[in-house]
Amino acid sequence: MSRVDLSPLQISEIQKLISGKVSTNQSVLEQHSHDESAFPPVIPSAVVPVISTQEVSNVLAYCNLHKIPVVAFGAGTSLEGHVVPLHGGISLDLTGMNKILEVSPDDLLVRVEAGVTRMALNTKLANDGIFFSVDPGADATLGGMAATGAAGTTTVRYGSMRENVMALTAVLADGTVIHTGRGTRKLSAGYDLTRLIVGSEGTLAIITELTLRVFGIPEKMAAAVVRFPTLNDGVAAATAIVRSGIAIARCEFLDAQCIRNLNSHEKMGMLEAPTLFFEFHGSPQGVIEDAQSVKEIVSEFAGSAFEWTSDEGERRKLWQARHNAHWAALAAHPGMRGVSTDMAVPMSQLSVAVSMAQEILESHRFPFSILGHVADGNFHCSIITDPSKPSERDEIREIVHAMTMKIIAMGGTCTGEHGIGAGKIDELVVETGAEAVSVMRSIKKTLDPHWILNPGKIFVA
Ligand SMILES: Cc1cc2nc3c(=O)[nH]c(=O)nc-3n(C[C@H](O)[C@H](O)[C@H](O)COP(=O)(O)OP(=O)(O)OC[C@H]3O[C@@H](n4cnc5c(N)ncnc54)[C@H](O)[C@@H]3O)c2cc1C
Numbered sequence: 260m261s262r263v264d265l266s267p268l269q270i271s272e273i274q275k276l277i278s279g280k281v282s283t284n285q286s287v288l289e290q291h292s293h294d295e296s297a298f299p300p301v302i303p304s305a306v307v308p309v310i311s312t313q314e315v316s317n318v319l320a321y322c323n324l325h326k327i328p329v330v331a332f333g334a335g336t337s338l339e340g341h342v343v344p345l346h347g348g349i350s351l352d353l354t355g356m357n358k359i360l361e362v363s364p365d366d367l368l369v370r371v372e373a374g375v376t377r378m379a380l381n382t383k384l385a386n387d388g389i390f391f392s393v394d395p396g397a398d399a400t401l402g403g404m405a406a407t408g409a410a411g412t413t414t415v416r417y418g419s420m421r422e423n424v425m426a427l428t429a430v431l432a433d434g435t436v437i438h439t440g441r442g443t444r445k446l447s448a449g450y451d452l453t454r455l456i457v458g459s460e461g462t463l464a465i466i467t468e469l470t471l472r473v474f475g476i477p478e479k480m481a482a483a484v485v486r487f488p489t490l491n492d493g494v495a496a497a498t499a500i501v502r503s504g505i506a507i508a509r510c511e512f513l514d515a516q517c518i519r520n521l522n523s524h525e526k527m528g529m530l531e532a533p534t535l536f537f538e539f540h541g542s543p544q545g546v547i548e549d550a551q552s553v554k555e556i557v558s559e560f561a562g563s564a565f566e567w568t569s570d571e572g573e574r575r576k577l578w579q580a581r582h583n584a585h586w587a588a589l590a591a592h593p594g595m596r597g598v599s600t601d602m603a604v605p606m607s608q609l610s611v612a613v614s615m616a617q618e619i620l621e622s623h624r625f626p627f628s629i630l631g632h633v634a635d636g637n638f639h640c641s642i643i644t645d646p647s648k649p650s651e652r653d654e655i656r657e658i659v660h661a662m663t664m665k666i667i668a669m670g671g672t673c674t675g676e677h678g679i680g681a682g683k684i685d686e687l688v689v690e691t692g693a694e695a696v697s698v699m700r701s702i703k704k705t706l707d708p709h710w711i712l713n714p715g716k717i718f719v720a
Pocket of ligand 1: 338
């Protein structure tokens with residue numbers, strides 16, 4: 260598929276379909292040319308800001324007719340080249356669709372437009388004593404989070420986007436508007452189109468509205484930090500905690516390099532050793548009991564004293580630091596970019612998987628750190644590369660591919676939460692098999708026959 264550039268006539272015709280201003284300004288094009296990955300940027304032909312489902316429908320119907328590629332753009336924080344317009348066309352900017360449409364505390368539901376960010380939503384929900392739980396490190400849009408099937412530090416307790424998106428309004432490639440799902444806890448009505456669109460990375464439909472499940476803010480929250488002599492001890496402790504069934508709200512692993520980066524970036528003074536961060540949610544008594552049980556388990560794995568806090572400021576600072584781990588790694592290597600792996604394995608394989616990744620990375624020259632949502636069996640290696648040396652990126656790609664093949668052989672997945680994007684197209688075939696990928700392609704062809712929606716992602720166009 261070759262690159263598509265819009266003619267001045269096409270730009271002026273699209274301009275008539277929306278109330279905002281189509282942009283071909285170089286800095287706006289550049290802003291929409293990349294995500295947070297190390298993928299080389301590609302500029303779109305134009306950036307089209309939309310503010311309603313109707314405008315999205317108008318633009319898609321036009322682009323479908325003229326076979327113009329459309330790449331949805333939320334906050335641009337994805338990590339596999341997702342928003343890079345590989346084949347030109349338009350970047351459809353959804354950040355103007357930022358209204359919180361309905362808050363229903365009694366139903367524990369909210370309805371939002373796709374461009375609302377998770378932090379803006381939680382600021383609003385705090386007034387009602389409720390919160391939206393999915394928290395990728397970045398302040399992503401809820402449309403982007405649904406499109407990537409995002410997860411985060413609290414997934415072990417509250418689930419990922421796949422569990423928390425109840426219903427959607429979405430626009431198909433030809434401009435048809437569909438509504439999927441209901442605000443009910445149970446649903447058995449036909450094919451599950453909500454979960455087909457969640458995780459489809461903007462290749463099947465553009466999400467314009469989402470109904471999301473929310474939770475009551477727990478009566479008590481407390482955090483704890485424990486250090487371990489080795490990376491393996493920490494991971495094995497996390498595995499044992501999960502197996503015990505204790506209701507942890509968060510359990511995050513950071514290797515000594517991550518802690519070193521955070522100490523410098525966040526001005527913290529943590530001991531530079533493999534570390535687990537925990538959080539507990541519940542009644543005051545329940546939190547104490549859960550923490551006590553975890554404390555007993557970590558001591559069996561040579562864990563340090565349990566550094567515990569229920570002070571709100573301290574707790575927030577700890578998790579802010581965890582969410583800043585990616586930026587801290589980059590700050591430790593000015594001018595560099597990070598390649599983030601996203602492997603996940605069944606819990607019983609976690610310790611072997613993390614040790615395998617560490618050994619492989621230690622045998623190469625690239626600086627790296629390892630962290631992960633270990634209670635979900637999901638971990639990330641952040642590998643540092645010099646963007647001015649494209650050969651490094653190819654070398655890292657091969658290293659990551661080798662690790663991923665081993666992970667798949669263990670029964671794991673190439674991506675627990677970031678998605679396939681342009682980066683894991685080959686790995687998807689190995690993981691699911693050519694037959695399953697062929698079914699995915701048939702679905703894509705049915706919903707998007709001209710292949711205009713985010714071409715070059717998930718499959719080669
Ligand atoms: C520091 C850092 C930490 C991160 N930690 C995590 C983590 O813990 N867990 C995790 O899951 N991710 C994590 N990520 C990755 C990223 O935040 C998620 O992938 C997030 O879901 C992307 O949302 P976004 O709004 O930035 O989407 P974008 O990057 O703008 O888009 C992502 C994809 O979704 C499509 N898309 C966007 N909006 C829509 C829409 N309305 N309809 C259809 N398709 C759409 C785009 O075309 C693209 O394919 C992290 C990223 C960073 C930079």
